[in-house]
Amino acid sequence: MRAENVGKKFPKFINNEETSDNKSFFRHPQPAAGDFWALRNIYMTLGKGEIVGIIGRNGAGKTTLLNIIAGLLPPSEGEVTVDGKVSSLLTLGAGFQDEFTGKENIYLHASLLGLKKQETDERFSNILEFSELGDFINAPLGSYSNGMRMRLGFSVAIHDDFDILLTDEILMVGDLYFQKKSFEKMQEFKKQGKSMIIVTQDMGVIKGLCNKTYLMEDGKILFEGDTRNAIEQYEMLVNKKRILSETSRLDMVKETKRWATDMAEWGEKRGTGEVKIKGVAILNKWGIRANSVRPKDKVRIRVSFEAEEEINNFHFGVAIFREDGVYCYGPNTKFDSLTLKRMGRGKGNFEFECKELSLMPGVYYLSAAIWDQNETLAYDYHRACYKLEVAGTPMFGQLLCLPYTWGNHSSVPSAKIPDKQGCYPNLNYLIDKWEAELKSDSIILESIKCLNKYGGEDSVFVTEREFRIKTDLKRNKQADKPLILWVGVYRSDGIYCYGGTKELSCREINSEILVCPRLRLLPGEYRISVGVWDPGEEKFLLFSHGLVRFNIVSDKLDHGTVYLEHNWKFKVPRGRKR
Amino acid sequence: MKQLFKYKELIFELTLRDLKLQHRKPYFGFLWMLIIPFCTAIIYKVLFSDFFHATSGGHPFFIHLITALLPWNYFASAIQRASRSIQDSRNIVGRISFPKYLLPVSAVLVNLVNFLPTLLIMELFLVAFKVKLTMLIIFLPLVILIHSCMIMGLAFLVASLQVIYRDTEYVIQVMLMALFFLTPGVYTLEELATKCSPTFMKIYLLNPLVGITNLYRIAFIGDYFSVLPKEADFFNTLINPALWSVAVLFIGYGVFKKYESRFMDHLNF
Numbered sequence: 001m002r003a004e005n006v007g008k009k010f011p012k013f014i015n016n017e018e019t020s021d022n023k024s025f026f027r028h029p030q031p032a033a034g035d036f037w038a039l040r041n042i043y044m045t046l047g048k049g050e051i052v053g054i055i056g057r058n059g060a061g062k063t064t065l066l067n068i069i070a071g072l073l074p075p076s077e078g079e080v081t082v083d084g085k086v087s088s089l090l091t092l093g094a095g096f097q098d099e100f101t102g103k104e105n106i107y108l109h110a111s112l113l114g115l116k117k118q119e120t121d122e123r124f125s126n127i128l129e130f131s132e133l134g135d136f137i138n139a140p141l142g143s144y145s146n147g148m149r150m151r152l153g154f155s156v157a158i159h160d161d162f163d164i165l166l167t168d169e170i171l172m173v174g175d176l177y178f179q180k181k182s183f184e185k186m187q188e189f190k191k192q193g194k195s196m197i198i199v200t201q202d203m204g205v206i207k208g209l210c211n212k213t214y215l216m217e218d219g220k221i222l223f224e225g226d227t228r229n230a231i232e233q234y235e236m237l238v239n240k241k242r243i244l245s246e247t248s249r250l251d252m253v254k255e256t257k258r259w260a261t262d263m264a265e266w267g268e269k270r271g272t273g274e275v276k277i278k279g280v281a282i283l284n285k286w287g288i289r290a291n292s293v294r295p296k297d298k299v300r301i302r303v304s305f306e307a308e309e310e311i312n313n314f315h316f317g318v319a320i321f322r323e324d325g326v327y328c329y330g331p332n333t334k335f336d337s338l339t340l341k342r343m344g345r346g347k348g349n350f351e352f353e354c355k356e357l358s359l360m361p362g363v364y365y366l367s368a369a370i371w372d373q374n375e376t377l378a379y380d381y382h383r384a385c386y387k388l389e390v391a392g393t394p395m396f397g398q399l400l401c402l403p404y405t406w407g408n409h410s411s412v413p414s415a416k417i418p419d420k421q422g423c424y425p426n427l428n429y430l431i432d433k434w435e436a437e438l439k440s441d442s443i444i445l446e447s448i449k450c451l452n453k454y455g456g457e458d459s460v461f462v463t464e465r466e467f468r469i470k471t472d473l474k475r476n477k478q479a480d481k482p483l484i485l486w487v488g489v490y491r492s493d494g495i496y497c498y499g500g501t502k503e504l505s506c507r508e509i510n511s512e513i514l515v516c517p518r519l520r521l522l523p524g525e526y527r528i529s530v531g532v533w534d535p536g537e538e539k540f541l542l543f544s545h546g547l548v549r550f551n552i553v554s555d556k557l558d559h560g561t562v563y564l565e566h567n568w569k570f571k572v573p574r575g576r577k578r
Numbered sequence: 579m580k581q582l583f584k585y586k587e588l589i590f591e592l593t594l595r596d597l598k599l600q601h602r603k604p605y606f607g608f609l610w611m612l613i614i615p616f617c618t619a620i621i622y623k624v625l626f627s628d629f630f631h632a633t634s635g636g637h638p639f640f641i642h643l644i645t646a647l648l649p650w651n652y653f654a655s656a657i658q659r660a661s662r663s664i665q666d667s668r669n670i671v672g673r674i675s676f677p678k679y680l681l682p683v684s685a686v687l688v689n690l691v692n693f694l695p696t697l698l699i700m701e702l703f704l705v706a707f708k709v710k711l712t713m714l715i716i717f718l719p720l721v722i723l724i725h726s727c728m729i730m731g732l733a734f735l736v737a738s739l740q741v742i743y744r745d746t747e748y749v750i751q752v753m754l755m756a757l758f759f760l761t762p763g764v765y766t767l768e769e770l771a772t773k774c775s776p777t778f779m780k781i782y783l784l785n786p787l788v789g790i791t792n793l794y795r796i797a798f799i800g801d802y803f804s805v806l807p808k809e810a811d812f813f814n815t816l817i818n819p820a821l822w823s824v825a826v827l828f829i830g831y832g833v834f835k836k837y838e839s840r841f842m843d844h845l846n847f
Contacts, residue, residue: 067842071675074839086675094673099599111591112674 039219049193053206056216084163092153098142131155164195271380274309280386292389295401299357303368304349316350319367330559346573353567361392396427400498425533440542446472463554467519473510484533492525520563592684611692635805646763656689660733668845682733710800721793731826734834761787771807783814786822
């Protein structure tokens, strides 16, 4: 089977508010000016004995593609050539008649599939056995349960002769036992060397049967190749799309800014007082109380409290602010789906453990809070009362301390922390240059692109996933002095989150990719800045400051700007048992 | 057309399906197919013959009526059924890959199966009314063939048009009503010939259904030749309907094939 440049368009229907008054009863939906391409530019080949999977979200065009391959829909452009008999399990039991008995329906359906009566006679007992319907086969189909109906449809369809089988999300028919049997039947077909195209949402099936998988999205093939990679990509896509829906994204961005308290309120201790926070202790990697830790060290923040009343449905939270008021991170137990139901009177504590405090050197302040269920009422809330110092030299307000590498896919990642102060550009030059650009004759910035793990260009990324920034620079040959390329990620309000530098080579064309294995930023809009720094003259040759945008989304709610991997531990007083 | 033979099993199953669906549940089942046409005939007889004193040539009015009415029923119900055949089977058309033209074919066959037994009953009536039976009845299969070919062609045409223009079925209803009165069912040809201008008569006789009605009557009623007006000659009684049948069959099939690939686009929404 071979599909070349296949496309399918449908007329787009407008359905606006004006036509939905009583007039629309007489009026058909009018095709809008444009057409909707359900499929475009599909190339696909299927050799004999090959089994490929197609995955993708609903509406990605999978079924349309199968319909075209099966010859049920004519393609609007392109061509599909099929060598051999195609059997399609697109809809089970198509053409079943409720009034007929199972047996009559088998014969009718089989003849629609192109089987001779004699052939159906031969297979009838197999079909009956496979469908496990027993005596019900002589009962009218209308009396069947949905599962029985599907089982019957499936049984008839797979007893057809075919060279290529197209299945569309139908392997999940019937109970577990039947599903297993169907799966085994598929494997049997695989052994018989029949070709199959499987469309399913069941990744287990895809993993078990397909050597090659296509990932479809918006009528295009997004990825083709190894099944495991395709599934991984699909999961990422689904995750992203779910989060990407406009409202939830706005919520999420809003949520990250919640409780970014005014610095004027710092030091306040407020609460209804059922529970009181007695003290906050910062423990360094040896478990010793300390006020100062080193970047990337393990840190534990232990908050001890005493409950004077019994409370129900509460959660713990801490927050980290930077000296200048930047809300770094505000995790709480609710975001991490920990349920805390009941607290009795007595003393207890909770601990926020951060394996790697990926914050740049600087002075930070901690808040600690015990909240009620919906974060409307604080039993006790100490705002930025506790100081935490990360030792080292701060770097122009950079927030995150994360390893990065330069290179492309093949290079071995060697994590390094940006600490070469000597050749780091002085970002103070950029302070009042937000959304500005500087161009240079000797070196030209051609493009800045955000890439995902697979090298595809993208504008939306997921927290904690790999992230790459590709910059293309063109350099004049005469200029051979050492230059430093700097790439930085800013939050949309101008907070410098993360950056990396690299010495530029003297080659004419420089294409550099900054790889960040785990991007620990919370949802929101971010900007990319790129600059070329001349260390000799201590000035920027060129920069583009905050002109390229991208978004970050996450599947979890969180407060703040950065994400720190963490754990919670708590000891809740039980009170006296009655 | 050769494929028709290849798919005979499928045609059989489809026709069987329709017949079963139609006749399984009613208590009288298939009997209704025999009862209804004759009941209609009785009503028409009372209305036209007893009230309006319509003439019926040399033989009883009831015989005159049923020899036209039964073929007409076959024609009308087959066309109506065929017009919806694709649309109503959208759950099959869109799901399973099989030759779609079999659907109108089976729609026509179902009506043929319904029609043939009524002819047998009609024969009983003919005997009861002591109408002379001649050797001409052996041409009946030929008449039915011509008639069926024409129905088949129209069936292809309306089935495919109905998918694309859903108004077709209503147009068909109106057309069928008009055609019914343009065929000599409740009146006789000779009466029409005496009352109308010769030009009108010429055009009127070009209607193949007139010829086909005449053919049925010739086959069934022994002395029908004697009451045929001279305008109804050999050409417009036999050749004209035959030509029409073949032409309609090819045109209908051609139209069907042309639109076939677009069916799915129109059936989905």
